[in-house]
Amino acid sequence: MISVEEARGRILAGLRSSGTETVGLSDAWNRVLAAPVAARLTQPPADVSAMDGYAVRAADATEGAWLRVTGSAPAGHPFAGGVGAGEAVRIFTGGLVPEGADGILLQEDAEAAEGRVLVRETVQPGRWIRRAGLDFKAGETLVAPGRRLTARDIGLAAAGNHPWLAVHRRPRIGILATGDEIVLPGEPLPPGGIVSSNAHALAALVRAAGAEPLVLPIARDDLAAIGAAAEAARFCDLLVTTGGASVGEHDLVQQALGPHGFTLDFWKIAMRPGKPLIWGRLGETPLLGLPGNPVSALVCGVIFLWPALAVLSGLPPAPPPLRRAVAGANLPENDRREDYLRARLRQEPDGQWVATAANRQDSSMLRVLAENGALLRRAPHAPPLAAGEPVEVVVLADLGL
């Protein structure tokens, strides 16, 4: 049995980011940028007004002075001439400040009358002018590669004049559920049968991570069936199996895949839920074998598959984000397996997050997991812990899970 950290380290070290594709800006949200976005222009391109009012020479625009209005400079329609002594040009937010002007008389500080304007408040030089390049200058990097693009990044790339972006291809993840007892939802259910939930929950996890799931037909507990289904791995960046990973006679995945070129790295980790976890390679394709119990499959999905999907997507290797909270109840000493307790998270009026582990932690209880949105991490051999002491939690909603 190896530790969670070592297992995750070995998994992430065995993965490379997927290749690059070009997408239109309107398709780039939430994709991972593959090449830097540099500004193709300076923004604003020249000095512009930050307000509606009049472009003036500040020296002339003292309280009580009258200025002659010689033209207008709305945004997008630069004024052809300049501003001379005693002159003013009507200007609007975003309009280019004409040659000669060095200040803005605000609309609310001006009184317009037949081609002239009265200054009601002395203008400060430079005030209400946005200088050329205030936001960014041509050539500057606006968004760095390796970042999952937010709405703000999309806006910034647009402002930098980019209609196309280079992003990492969405990794394609094969999902193979195995087991004689499982059937698809809505299909005829034989005696002793169980409706398949792992493949669908994991496909949703894959989508939440921005990757593309390929749900393979369920493989019976039969060497040939598993072997044949595994051929699908050739089309995948990663093959995920569920079930068939422990030590009983009916755990066939390893046995079935051997003849197909499977090389095992490890298959047992010191974690609860989820001791049986397979990591290896099927030919060229990395293979992650998750346990068959629904809670174990999904928790191992969060702890191992989620970071793996991030690396395949072009993000830096990292564990799932942990938030700090305090325990809502006493917790017993832990054994040598790192434990992820299903827990409910709530925020106290003082802002403190409190995580309280569910009473039942059986790894078949999917509903307990659905109703408890946090995983409370207990380190191997952690001593007993009293209510109110600090703990670390993975907040599943943070990950769209």
Place this chain on the structure above:
Amino acid sequence: MISVEEARGRILAGLRSSGTETVGLSDAWNRVLAAPVAARLTQPPADVSAMDGYAVRAADATEGAWLRVTGSAPAGHPFAGGVGAGEAVRIFTGGLVPEGADGILLQEDAEAAEGRVLVRETVQPGRWIRRAGLDFKAGETLVAPGRRLTARDIGLAAAGNHPWLAVHRRPRIGILATGDEIVLPGEPLPPGGIVSSNAHALAALVRAAGAEPLVLPIARDDLAAIGAAAEAARFCDLLVTTGGASVGEHDLVQQALGPHGFTLDFWKIAMRPGKPLIWGRLGETPLLGLPGNPVSALVCGVIFLWPALAVLSGLPPAPPPLRRAVAGANLPENDRREDYLRARLRQEPDGQWVATAANRQDSSMLRVLAENGALLRRAPHAPPLAAGEPVEVVVLADLGL
């Protein structure tokens, strides 16, 4: 000028959730559930083993006893007979516990030998048996409507035997950018022109909220052009405009839409960035007019459009989630406008989040917004605040923004 809270309240009160559609389970992740998902079966359907081992009568299975192995019960293949006195049936995780058995002899506590098994550790009655209905019982509600479906919910709906789910239709949001000065990224840029960023950033925000953006062609600052584009509103659940919402002569949206049946609710709010904000109705279609400055457009998008999209999507009305943090630097007294400062958020080793406002808060500086992932809220007339005192922030990454 009305308050942020009143403005948001009026907007949300004017919206209804979109209709319902049926989607396959594999398309339902992140959609908002429109009808309860009730379990169509009991899980597990009968008592099953939680471990690999032997189903036995506990009374017989005392340390040192030998039991006769009469059959096998892997998951999905129930054993036809029962377990009589002195008998054991080989069983695997998830296998149905045969009639007569009331305990599980774990594999690691057993020694198998030619049709018999030696008990190495006395079996406790009921131990390692998952009772019928441990996870859920037929008819119980597994997922309640009005919830955005997580990967866990998808797994639970699958386990409850649902191949289809009723979800709210994705609201379709028209986005109309107006202005003579703006052009699409990559298109020829005239003197004084600015590349359009608002529509693309807002489209990404709409996607992040699970809705469907319809980016309309840019409308020139011309009554007829704006009016014609607004006809597109008939196909939308909400029309969002950007630009043209303030008081200058060149602010045309309200004027242009009047003849098309526009009724105004309000158009000025006590907020920074973003004083000019239009809310009204264009015929049947709600219309939200955002300011033209990129930062104002996006911040107003977070504060007003985001909650509006949630309501249209079938979620309960709520402001964007605020997280508690402490100020990283002193903040001056605030005036009567609620302020959303662009701020950087970091976590201290003790778990405390610290939000530090950016030095420059000009509403044209998109890069400052892209690089500062939090909006620090300052209430109207808030007194000066010292570094280390509590503040509230909207964390844009929490929203995919």
